[in-house]
Amino acid sequence: MKKTNIVLVLADNLGWGELGCYGGGAIRGAPTPRIDALAKQGIQLLNFNVESDCVPTRSALMTGRHPIRTGALQSVPAGLPQGLIPWEVTIAELLSKAGYATAMFGKWHLGDKEGRYPKDKGFDEWYGIPRTTNESMFTEQVGFDPEVVDVPYVMEGFKGRPAEKREIYDLEMRRRIDGVLTEKSCDFIRRKVAADEPYFLYVPLTQLHFPTLPHRDFEGQTKKGDFADSMIELDARVGQIIDAVNETGTQDNTLFIFASDNGPEYRRPWRGSAGMWTGTYHTSMEGSLRVPFIARWPGKIPPGRVSNEIFHVVDIYSTLAALVDIPIPQDRPIDGVNQLPFLKGETQNSAREGFVYFIKNEMRAAKWRDWKMHFVWEKEPNEGANHLETPYLFNLVQDPKEETDVSSTQGWVRGPIRKMINAFQASLKENPPIPPGAPDEFLPKR
Structure with a gap:
């Protein structure tokens, strides 16, 4: 049987109240037709839960373990110890060993040195940023001194080779980066389908993390400001990746997941919305925990389903492992549970309470x-x-x-x-x- 392709697109600090299908969209000055349509084609979760901010959520996603176990608890400036130790086993490593081609295009935030880059943790290829988006502001800030602070770079890496710096991550590159990540993602999909290779594509985009600035192609489109322009860019980028899957004719054999890593951005003037919930990320309020999650898999996940059952980001690890029928590590606690029967509609109840x-x-x-x-x-x-x-x-x-x-x-x-x-x-x-x-x-x- 042909292995199922997996596409996982992760937005950055996209609140529960931003997308049209979650009550936002036009109300927020930014219709999101592509993501809204995706929700109708699969399952939309109303109770998908994440961790407090970028690093712990990404750690939980990659390892299936709560970040209190992995030590990847918070964002750390460049040059200081951070990320996952080599002992941790990522979902990319599991899928790679199961014969999947693997790629990541986007924000890593789980290690910024050789041995801890994505290309060292199961991804065949990687292009993106090792840490986070607000670093794009550094080089233009008053008193910035490259002698004492690392200049932020967009980087590229391939398994078995040293990672290389590609471009300074400044404010103009901040505007352009999601377009580049999307282009590389679509190219990867086409390459792997042409080669008849099963693939795992992880696309952690940078929108809507502060500074929330849109690509120049989207600037001014909504006439509602940079935040709304960035929202329609995010929707369009997800649409481009969906189109790449559809154009290859492999949508029925591709699990496509779209989710967010955290509750809404809280820093003004880039304040996001958690919709009906209270709070932003960096808190324990429901607006921090609950974020969008949509999964499409034609013929396997019934379309048009909406559920308020509890699902946690650690569950993605065990669920993807079950999809590919590969064992998860037995020498450490894995907090994720297999939610595949729930997603496929074989049961109406989540596997976790x-x-x-x-x-x-x-x-x-x-x-x-x-x-x-x-x-x-x-x-x-x-x-x-x-x-x-x-x-x-x-x-x-x-x-x-x-x-x-x-x-x-x-x-x-x-x-x-x-x-x-x-x-x-x-x-x-x-x-x-x-x-x-x-x-x-x-x-x-x-």
């Missing part, structure tokens, strides 16, 4: 079924973390804004949530977390 939520190394909240318990309360980043003596409990169906504590009236929920937390904490004791900044040779205790 809840999860714990950390910001860096502190447990902030836990979700279970319709409820969420907060142990630390901070609605806005840097507002000041309030460590609660009595945790807040919210019913997210009855109270999506997280405004009414129901710990007194629905207190029975604390029992199953505490059991879930205790089991996770016991797992951390049995398998101690990898410390942030661990060297390449670090091996976890067993």
Whole structure:
């Protein structure tokens, strides 16, 4: 049987309330017809959950493990230890060993030195940025000194060869980069289909991360500002990749996933929207956790399905492994669960009921079924973390804004949530977390 191709497009800081199919679109000054159409062709999740910001989410996606385990907890400036240690096994490494051609075009943020680039972690080819988009502002800022700060570059790498710098990542390149990433992605699809090779294509685009600036081709199109122009660019880029799959006639044999890594951008003037939820990324509010997720696989995933079942970003790892029928590592905790039967409509229920939520190394909240318990309360980043003596409990169906504590009236929920937390904490004791900044040779205790 021919292996299924996999395309995973990840937006950067795209909030739940931005896309038309999630209640945004024209309301936000930016219709998103291509992504909206994709949602109708497959399954749209209303309860897809991620981590607090870019690094931990990408770590969870790549390893199927909560970032408290991997030590990839936060964004770190260039020149300092960061990313995944070589011991971690990425989904790209699993798929590569299963005979897939693999490529990544976009933002990595999981290591910025030889041994930790994407081409060292399972990808045959990579073009993009090793860290993050706000570095594009550095070279034009007052007092910037290249003698003491690394000049940011767009880079390229191929498996088995050293990565190379291709272009300074400045504000003009920031505008152009998603166009280049999309062009390379479409070329990869055409090449691999022509060669009759199964492929895994990971496209972590840079929109809508700050500075949220559109390509010049999209600048001024909405007449609603840079943010709206960047939204229609994002929609168009996703559409171009969809077209590349469709034009090769392989859409029925391609699982196409579109998702976001985090809740909305919170820095003004690039403030995003979480729609009906409260909060932005870098918090434990629902607006941080819930982001768009759409999956299309004609003939396998029924079209037009919308679900509020809980799905977590770590689940992508185990789900893709199950799709290809390859085993996941057995020598470490894998937090992801196989959601393939759920996505295919073989069951209406998710394979998970809840999860714990950390910001860096502190447990902030836990979700279970319709409820969420907060142990630390901070609605806005840097507002000041309030460590609660009595945790807040919210019913997210009855109270999506997280405004009414129901710990007194629905207190029975604390029992199953505490059991879930205790089991996770016991797992951390049995398998101690990898410390942030661990060297390449670090091996976890067993």
